[in-house]
Amino acid sequence: MSTVVNVLGDHVVPVGSDADGGALTVVDLFCGAGGLSEGFRRAGYQVTAGSDHDPDAIATYAANFPDAVALCGDVRDAELREQLDEAAAGADVLVGGPPCQAFSQVRNHTRLIDDPRNSLYREFVSAVGAALPDAFMMENVPGMAQMGVKEQVMTDLSLDGEYTVVPQLVDAADFGVPQTRKRLLFLGVRTALSAEPPTLVGTGATGAVQLVRFADHSAAVGGTTVSADAPIPGYVPTARPDARGERVALALADPFDPSVVSVEQALGDLTALQTGRRAETLSTSELPDPTSAYQRMMRDGHRDELGNVSVPRMQADTALRLAGIPAGGNHRDLSEQLQARYLTGAKWGPSNGSGRLGRAHYYAYRRLHPEMWAWTLNTKGDSAYHWSSARCLSVREFARLQSFPDSFTFTTDARRGPLTGRIDGGAAHSRYRQAGNAVPPLLAAAAATVLRETVLAARARRDATLRS
Template sequence: MGKPLALPLPGLDVGALAAASLVPPGGEELRVLDLFAGAGGLSQGFQQVGFRVAGGSDIDPDACATYSRNFPGAQVICGDIRLPEVHEQVVQAGRGVDVVVGGPPCQAFSQVRNHSRIIDDPRNSLYREFVKTVDEIKPPAFVMENVPGMAQMGVLEQVKEDLELGGAYRVIARVLDAADFGVPQTRKRLVFVGIRRDLGESPPMVMGSEATAYLSLVRHAKGKYAVEGRRDEGRAALLMEALADPDNLSVVSTDQALSDLRGLQAGRREDNMGIGELKEAESAYQRLMRKHLSGEIANVSVPRINADTVTRLKKIPAGGNHRDLPEALTARYISGEKWGPSTDSGKLVRAHFYAYRRLHPGMWAWTLNTKADSAYHYRAARALSVREFARLQSFPDHFVFTTDPRRGPLPGRIDGGQAHSRYRQVGNAVPPLLAEEIGKAVQATIRRARQAACQE
């Protein structure tokens, strides 16, 4: 199928690998290396299963600062993995790990033409680094996540073939939605799981609640929204019941995720708050997020909000957007204060659909992006704090988002300032609860293979 992998990658010595890595299980601690780690969503999920995080790599110094703070026992390599010295550090950090995970950015999936391979395209050099690193470390398993659109771009089989490394790995690919795994946010990711062929196991299938296939937020009329079932009525009814139950962790709504933080005010400058100031947990999800929290909860500052936005939000119902505004509030400026880019028409335009969106308390959130105004609170006229973003991504409350203390431009740093960096780190992450389920399946597969090897 297509040309062979266009990389000078060494061959796989299965015999040597079997002798080196198929050790007695005995509940041994497995280790994971995270490439293109960002803040560490994949690492956090695998750690929650019991993996030890051996190391993480990213080019962004702010994300590296967050990673270092939350995984103090891990080796953090901050730099461009395409540089030989950085690549070598990553490989050394990953020697002997059980799983390599990562989500390499890929730029040229939709431009594949004339049977050219995406791994040959210079724009996909980071993807090539992931494949190359897996081949050099040769872990028992790997997980690569990416945009779900790849499955519709005609390159899925190419990627699968690249990751198989000439038959050394068995690989499967599935689109998973985080909301099906107890995350209060819909976020689809295409996940490739590879298991080294000499383990004698197939890659595990990860299954969730399938709530996203049976429940949806429906707009009936201007200002009228409701959570409703679809397809199989019986299955939808059971999932609707689970979603409404604050003690059920299989499907979680935004209110179940955020209600204990409702006292936060727009313009709050203090970023930390004593746990004694927190309202009592009101759901199983909130209790789960607080499980290892002590002392203070971080990242609770809230952006300021201008008068025009407050006026509009008061007229937008939970779950709604600018289409629910009365005509009088569709003018670009209401109070006369000029802020943000103006429009030729003097009215709100299509882009403002994403600028005035209020969460619905009885439904999970839509996919968050990297900006603070990508979602407004369902009750208060305000944006969300970084902590509330993190709750919707399923990061536990003890996980702190920070930035490199050095000011100004740094190699790999994205402009925008400290606050934007923290929102971006959360918005770009893989939800830890989704990563946890993947980690459980991979962990069970590796241990089953090692148990079988010990019994031979």
């Protein structure tokens, strides 16, 4: 059964409302916590509805988009699909990131949309065909760009010529997000509008600067000289030796340039959070003044309390390993001694029986570098460790690295126990998963902006032609 989670009294806010003065409207399928919706809202759209199967993600969505209809359920369910089609009717733009599990069709000649594993993708295509918005955006993993698959998606989404569709592979770090995160975007515009789908233009930062390991970090950065038998390994952001590399390096080093953002510029005002902090909120009066344009942007409009600031406890073994990993480093920096599975005698977590760390741990020991953007976050709280403190990140810090504003709070459905669509792991893990799975709002806002410009310009040309 599907449910409408969010209403205003007895009145569901209708799609196409003029309450905001005529802004373009957007409906978000497979919305999760609402990364795409937050980006489109930031770009001036009116978010009117979102749909997802996960009741915890929908609880977050409903809390952060109180004027939107939040639908919880399987989009393949007839009742929910009817509600979704009703909500999407008249929407200017449809967006979504449907799971697409089968990429083998290139080899077995099965069409992507016909593969039963891709039924959710088929529902997105069907929803576009039912609503016929002026434009849409579908985002997915970069793997969909492989030969044959991308072309099939373009054909499916074109709806026999109803839409002109253009794919683009983008990296969030090229759009002011302090995290590298590649996504494949399919932008479609109604062919009747006689407008080509727009192209996103970023900074090119990810192709201009990379983190380079030096055996002697002090030599690399011109620090204090150390003896030859005691090198200090470390990682340093290193730019390409050309004009673009120099330009990006300067932007990355400038805390007041939000076009390219480092981890410290994103999280520096939250450094005081400590391991094992149980309180979920922090009075904003306890925060230091922002030290970067990005921090100011994230804190703009925040409430009296900052949420999602609890920090998980950490095993003693983990603390010992982190002491042996420099900022920007990972498991490859661990000494032979620190690669032993158990260091302090406590038996915890999975073991492969070898007495050593296994491949499953390779993504668990990674420290952020303060002068570089973060690598791609995943859904687990231990996917990234602080650069200066031996601790995990809070959900709020995950959100900052994803470019969610501080006013955006991650929560869960208040009901306990198993629920249809709920993923096991508990409330804390759900909040990390919601934040880690999201599309970065600043990346979504960049796409939303160029789509809006394209649609409004096309409408203006059409109206001018009709008047002439």
